[in-house]
Amino acid sequence: MKETILLFNPPEKEQLLKLEMALFPLRIRLKRIQSSDYNQPLGVLAGIKDMTPAEGSYDGPELPSTMIVFCFLDDNRLNQALAAIRKSGAGPFPYKAILTPTNSEWTAPDCFAEIKKEHEAMNP
16 A cells, blocks of 8 residues: 555645645655545545445534544654654644554544544643
8 A cells, every 4th residue: 555644634834835845755645635524434545445435425523633644654654754744843743643453444533532532641
């Protein structure tokens, strides 16, 4: 699978440009997800072929903040991407996740809620 970063609720134009420029030399695809697709499982959005897309489209609220999901990056490439994003000054982006077999079935709002819960538990 192609190394991909899913971007939900993209940041303002200046931050987005910094993010795109940080990832460009690494040749990691940055895929902006439209809010109408937030009902789709993360695995479908990442391009996993044998996953079934959800019916209809999402009509709920936008995510409260930008969320990034790293897909198909090994540890080395993940560290390169994180370092490039940090160095670019685009962030901070506290809501980040790595696509796993478990969360590949989740929707964007489900994933955001889980990351938010983990952040609150780690930073009371």
